[in-house]
Amino acid sequence: xxxxxxxxxxxxxxxxxxxxxxxxxxGSPHAFDVSDRISKLVASDPGFRKxxxxxxxxxxxxxxxxxxxxxxWKTIVDLRLSEEEAAKLRFYVDEPAFTDLHWGMxxxxxxxxxxxxxxxxxxxxxYKMQIIGCYAQTELGHGSNVQGLETxxxxxxxxxxxxxxxxxLTSSKWWPGGLGKVATHAIAYARLIVGxxxxxxxxxxxxxxxxxxxxxxxxxxxxxxxxxxxxxxxxTMDNGVLQFDHVLDVYSIAFxxxxxxLWVSQVTCEGKYKQSxxxxxxxxxxxxxxxQTIVADASCALSRAVCIATRYSAVRRQFGxxxxxxxxxxxxxxxxxxRLFPLLASAYAFRFIGExxxxxxxxxxxxxxxxxxxxxxxxxxCTAGLKSLTTTxxxxxxxxxxxxxxxxxxxxxxxxPELFAVYVPACTYEGDNTVLLLQVARFLMKTVSQLGSRLSxxxxxxxxxxxxxxxxxxxxxxxxxxxxxxxSADLVEAAVAHCQLIVxxxxxxxxxxxxxGKGVKQQLEVLCNIYALFLLHKHQGDFLSTGCITPxxxxxxxxxLRSLYSxxxxxxxxxxxxxxxxxxxxxxxxxxxDGNVYPKLYEAAWKDPLNESVVPDGYHLYxxxxxxxxxxxxxx
Ligand SMILES: CCCCCCCCCC/C=C\CCCCCC(=O)SCCNC(=O)CCNC(=O)[C@H](O)C(C)(C)COP(=O)(O)OP(=O)(O)OC[C@H]1O[C@@H](n2cnc3c(N)ncnc32)[C@H](O)[C@@H]1OP(=O)(O)O
Ligand SMILES: Cc1cc2nc3c(=O)[nH]c(=O)nc-3n(C[C@H](O)[C@H](O)[C@H](O)COP(=O)(O)OP(=O)(O)OC[C@H]3O[C@@H](n4cnc5c(N)ncnc54)[C@H](O)[C@@H]3O)c2cc1C
Numbered sequence: 081x082x083x084x085x086x087x088x089x090x091x092x093x094x095x096x097x098x099x100x101x102x103x104x105x106x107g108s109p110h111a112f113d114v115s116d117r118i119s120k121l122v123a124s125d126p127g128f129r130k131x132x133x134x135x136x137x138x139x140x141x142x143x144x145x146x147x148x149x150x151x152x153w154k155t156i157v158d159l160r161l162s163e164e165e166a167a168k169l170r171f172y173v174d175e176p177a178f179t180d181l182h183w184g185m186x187x188x189x190x191x192x193x194x195x196x197x198x199x200x201x202x203x204x205x206x207y208k209m210q211i212i213g214c215y216a217q218t219e220l221g222h223g224s225n226v227q228g229l230e231t232x233x234x235x236x237x238x239x240x241x242x243x244x245x246x247x248x249l250t251s252s253k254w255w256p257g258g259l260g261k262v263a264t265h266a267i268a269y270a271r272l273i274v275g276x277x278x279x280x281x282x283x284x285x286x287x288x289x290x291x292x293x294x295x296x297x298x299x300x301x302x303x304x305x306x307x308x309x310x311x312x313x314x315x316t317m318d319n320g321v322l323q324f325d326h327v328l329d330v331y332s333i334a335f336x337x338x339x340x341x342l343w344v345s346q347v348t349c350e351g352k353y354k355q356s357x358x359x360x361x362x363x364x365x366x367x368x369x370x371x372q373t374i375v376a377d378a379s380c381a382l383s384r385a386v387c388i389a390t391r392y393s394a395v396r397r398q399f400g401x402x403x404x405x406x407x408x409x410x411x412x413x414x415x416x417x418x419r420l421f422p423l424l425a426s427a428y429a430f431r432f433i434g435e436x437x438x439x440x441x442x443x444x445x446x447x448x449x450x451x452x453x454x455x456x457x458x459x460x461x462c463t464a465g466l467k468s469l470t471t472t473x474x475x476x477x478x479x480x481x482x483x484x485x486x487x488x489x490x491x492x493x494x495x496x497p498e499l500f501a502v503y504v505p506a507c508t509y510e511g512d513n514t515v516l517l518l519q520v521a522r523f524l525m526k527t528v529s530q531l532g533s534r535l536s537x538x539x540x541x542x543x544x545x546x547x548x549x550x551x552x553x554x555x556x557x558x559x560x561x562x563x564x565x566x567x568s569a570d571l572v573e574a575a576v577a578h579c580q581l582i583v584x585x586x587x588x589x590x591x592x593x594x595x596x597g598k599g600v601k602q603q604l605e606v607l608c609n610i611y612a613l614f615l616l617h618k619h620q621g622d623f624l625s626t627g628c629i630t631p632x633x634x635x636x637x638x639x640x641l642r643s644l645y646s647x648x649x650x651x652x653x654x655x656x657x658x659x660x661x662x663x664x665x666x667x668x669x670x671x672x673x674d675g676n677v678y679p680k681l682y683e684a685a686w687k688d689p690l691n692e693s694v695v696p697d698g699y700h701l702y703x704x705x706x707x708x709x710x711x712x713x714x715x716x
Contacts, residue, residue, distance in 0.1 A: 086675035087653055090394050094654035100597020101658035104604070105383075105428075107435060114168055116660060118161075122172040123664035127151045130174065130667060133312040134492045135689055142261070145177050145316040152179070153209060171380075172665050176317040176502060178212060178258030184373065186213025189267045189366040192445075193283060202285060211291070214256045214263035215366065216322060221250025224515045226269070226364070229281050231324065233270035237351030239328075244270055244286055246323040255509075259320030260304030264289045266322070269363075274353040282363060286329045288322070299327040310501025359453055361460070370510050371463040372441045376434035378470035381503045382477045383427040387656040388495055388671030389420055389481035394653055395675045396486070411652065417645040420484055423477045424648070424655060425610040430470045432590045433583045437466060461523035462582065464516035469579040471506040472513055478503055485670055488677075493684045495668030514572060521571035524578055525564065528554045540588050542612050545628045546581040549619070552626040553577050577622065584612045603651055610644045613637045 085091070091098075106112035122128045128148060136144060152173050156166045170179055187206050190199055205211045222228040230251030233242045246252055253259065259266060268286045272279040288300050296302050301323040308314050346354050393411035400408030410416050444459040482489040482496040489496050507513045528551070553574035564571065587608045595601040616623055620634045629637075648655070663672050669680040690696065 084674065084676065086677075087391065087394060087673075090653035090675075091657065093650035095651055096599030096603045096654065097597035098654045098657055100600045101603065101655070102660050104595060104597070104600060105431060105658050105660070112660070114165055118165055118168040119172045119660070119662050119665055121155075122169060123662040125155070127155075128173055128664075130664075133316075134498070136312070138307060138315055141312060141316055142318065145175055146262070148173060148175060149177050149179050172662075174665060174667070176257075176314050178214070178262040178318060180317070181214045181257040182206070182209070182212050182263075185215035185366055185370060186263075186265070186267060188369050189215060189283060190285070192365045192369060193362065198285070211265050212258065212263050213265045213267065213285075214258040214320070216253040216256040216259060216266040216286075217269040218253065218255045219250060220252045220254040220321070221248070223255065224512050226281055229269055229271065231268065231270040232273055233282065233284050233329070234273040235275075235347055235351060235353075237275075242272075242284060242329045244268060244284060244324045244327045244329050246325070251323075253320070253322035254305060255319050256322070257317050257319050259288075259302065259322055260318030261320070262318055263320075264291055264294070268322075268324075272347075272353070274347055275351055277353070279353050279355070280360065280363075284329055286324075286327060297327070299325040301325070309504065310498070313498055313501035314505060358451070359456060361456065362448070364460075367510060368444075368460060368463050369441060371467040371516075372434075372437040374467050374506055374510055375430065375437050375463075375470045377506065378474040379427055379430035379434050381499065381506075382423065382430060382474040383656070383659045384661060384666060385478040385481035385496060385499055386420070386423050386427050387659055387661055388666060388668045389484040389489075390424065390652050390656045391672070391675060392485050392488070392494075392670035392677065393420060395670075395677050411649070414642065414645070416484065417649065418641075419480060421610055421645050421648050421652070422614040423480060424652065425607040425614065426473055426477060427659075428604065428607045428655075429583050429587050429611045430474070433466060433470070433586050436586045436589075437463060457523060457526075461520050464511060465520035465575055465579040466582065467510060468507075468513035468516040468520075469576060469583070475500070475504045475507050488670055488681065491669075491681070493668070493681065494670045495666055496670075498667070517572045517575040518568060520575035520578060521568065522564070524550075524554055524574060525571070540585075543581070543585045543588060545616070545623060545626075546577070546584050546612075548626045548628040549622045550574060550577045550581055553622060577619070580615055584608075584615070587611060603648075603655065606644055606647050607655075610641065610648065613641045613644070617641060 102116075103109055103112050106115050128151070133141060133144075152169055155161070156169060159165075161169060167183070170183065187203065190202050190206065194202065202211070206213060217226065217229070219229055219231065221230065230246075230248055231253065232245050232247060234245070235242055253266075253268065256263075256266065265285060265287050267283050269281050269283050272282045287297060288302055289296055303321055304318050305321050308317075308319070348354065390411070393416055394409055396410045397407035398410055411420070440455075440459055440462060444455050447453070447455055478496065478500045482494070482500065485494055485496065488494055492498060553570075556570070591601060591605055591608060595604065616629070616637050617634070620629075620637075623629045624631065624634060657673075666672070669684060670677055672680060685691070
C-alpha cells in the first residue's frame, strides 16, 4: 500500500544515529545540506524525469539529453546556484552528457595548464557556457599510449599560428565525449613541431564549430562514433570522431606565442621552443585530476547499487516458512550476507579514500604552484592505482548486486542494468585499468627499498599485514632477474595489493578522527573490519606466504567475518539509508525507500509500450498465418 513503510521494521532495528551517519557520508553538515536540498529539487521537477529513457530511440534520447542539459543550466541560472550546488544538480540529474566533459575536463585543463592570459580569455566564456568544450586526446589508433598520438601542431612563425593536422586515419580523434554533436571547442592534444623539430605531445585549444550556426569550421570533419554498450546508458553522450585538415589555430593551451608560459613550455615570437624546467608530465595533469574524481564517482555508483540490493534483500522472502508463517528474508541467508556486506563496506571505504585523494590532489597542486614536484610521482601512482582498484571493484560490485536481486534485478525498472551499462566504461576511460596498474608497479619498483622502512613505523596490526604482503609480493618479483615486461602480470598483482593497503590504512585513519553520533563510529569500525578481513580472506594465499599470518589466523579471520556480518545485519537498511538517495536518483523499484516493491513492479510492467495493445503489432502478419497453417507433415 502506498504511504506504508514496508521497511519500518528494519529501520527500527538500527543501533546508530542515521542522521549523524548521513553527515559522515556527505562529508560535512554543509555538504549534506547541499546534497539533500539539490537532490530533492531535482527529484521534484518533472523536467528531470528519467523513467522513460529505455523506451526512446538514440536520436530521441540524445535530444532529450540536450533538453535536460539546457533545462539544468536554466535552473542553475534562475536559482543563482553556486558552483557547488550546480555540480550537485548535474550529478543528481544523472545522465552522462557533454556537460560532464565541459565541466569535468575542458575547464580543469585550462585552469591546470593554461597561462593567466589564456585563463582570462577562455574561462569566463566556458563558465557562462558561451563556448562548450571537450577533451580531445584519444585517437582511433592510440589511447593508452599518449606519446604515440599522431595529430600534429606545426608552428608557423610567419603567421604566429599553429597548424593542426590529422596526417593519417588512425590520427583521427576518436572517443572524446561531447565532441560528436555539441562541443564548439576542444582541447586537442597534438605533437608540437617548431622549426622542423618535434617536441612531443601538447594541448591546444581549437575551435571546432561556428558559434553562429554550429556548422563545423573550415578543415574540421566531426561526427558521432555510433551506438555504445547498452540501450539508454552512455548513448546520451555524443562521443565523437574528429579530423583536422590543416586547421589554423592561434590558441595553444600549452603555448602562447605572444606570452611566456608559466607551465609546460613556450614558443617565442621568433619561433624558438623553450622547454621550461618543469616535468613534462604536467601535460598529463588533467588526467590526474579526473582520476581522483572518478574514485569519488565509484563510491557513488557502488553505494547506489548496494542500496538497491540491500533494500530488496530485506523485502524479498524465499523458502523457510515455518507452519505457514512468513518465508525467510533473503538478507538473512549467510551466502547473501557474504556477497552483499563486503560491497556495503567497500562503498564506505571508497567514500573515505575518495576524500583522502581529494586532499592529496589539492596538496600536490599547491606544491606544484611553488615549483615543488616532489610528491608528483606518488600522486600519479595513487590516483592511477586507486582509480583502477575502485572502478574494477565497483563495476564487478554493480553486477553482483544485480545477481543478488535474482530475476527482478535484470529488469530495467530495477535500475541495475542501466547503472552497470553507464558505469563499466569507467574501467577504461581516463586510463585502461591494467595500464594504470603498470604505472603503479613502476612506481613500486622504484620505491620498494623504502617499503621496509615504512614497515617499521608504528602502524596498526592490520596495516602491518597488508604492508608485509606488498613487500613480499614485490620482493618475490624483484628478486627474480627478469625484465619488467616478463613480470608485469605479477607486478600488477603487487600494485593491486599496494592500493588495497592504501584503502585499508586510510579507512583506519578515518576512524581515528572524531566521529560524532550515537553508534556511528562503532558501525564504521565494523565496516572497516569487514573490508579488511574480506580482502584478507580473498587473498589469504598472499598473506599466508608472507608468514605474517598462520592458517589458524586465516580461519579465525573467517569466523570473525561471519560475526561481523551478524553485527551489520540489523543495521543494513539504516546504513544504506545514510546515503540519503531519493527514489528518483536511485531509479529503482527494487530499491524504493518504502520497500513497496511488488505493486510497483506490476504497475510498471503495464506501462511498457509493448502493452499498449493486447494483440501485438505483427500478429496478423506473422503469427496468425503460423497458427492457421494446415499441417501436412504426417509426423506432427
Ligand atoms: C552513479 C553513476 C556514476 C558513474 C559515473 C558516470 C559519469 C558519466 C560521465 C563521465 C564523464 C567523464 C568521465 C569520462 C572521461 C574520460 C576522458 C578520457 O578518457 S581522457 C583520455 C584518458 N587517457 C588516458 O588516461 C591515457 C592513459 N595513458 C597515460 O596516461 C600515459 O600514456 C602513460 C602514463 C600510460 C604512459 O606515459 P608515457 O609518458 O608514455 O610513458 P611513461 O610510463 O614512461 O611515463 C613517463 C614518466 O611520467 C610519469 N607519469 C606518467 N603519467 C603521469 C601523470 N599523469 N602525472 C605525473 N607523472 C606521470 C611516469 O611515472 C614516468 O615517470 P618516471 O619517473 O620516468 O618513471
Ligand atoms: C565511454 C568512454 C569515454 C571516453 N571519453 C574520452 C574523452 O572524453 N576524451 C578522450 O581523449 N578519450 C576518451 N576515451 C578514450 C579512453 O581514454 C581510452 O579508450 C582509454 O584510455 C584506453 O585506451 P585504448 O582505448 O587505447 O585502450 P588500449 O590501450 O588499446 O587497450 C586494449 C588492451 O591493451 C592492453 N594494453 C595496452 N597497453 C598495454 C601495455 N603497455 N601493457 C599491457 N597491456 C597493455 C590494455 O590493458 C587493454 O587490455 C573514452 C573512452 C570511453 C570508453
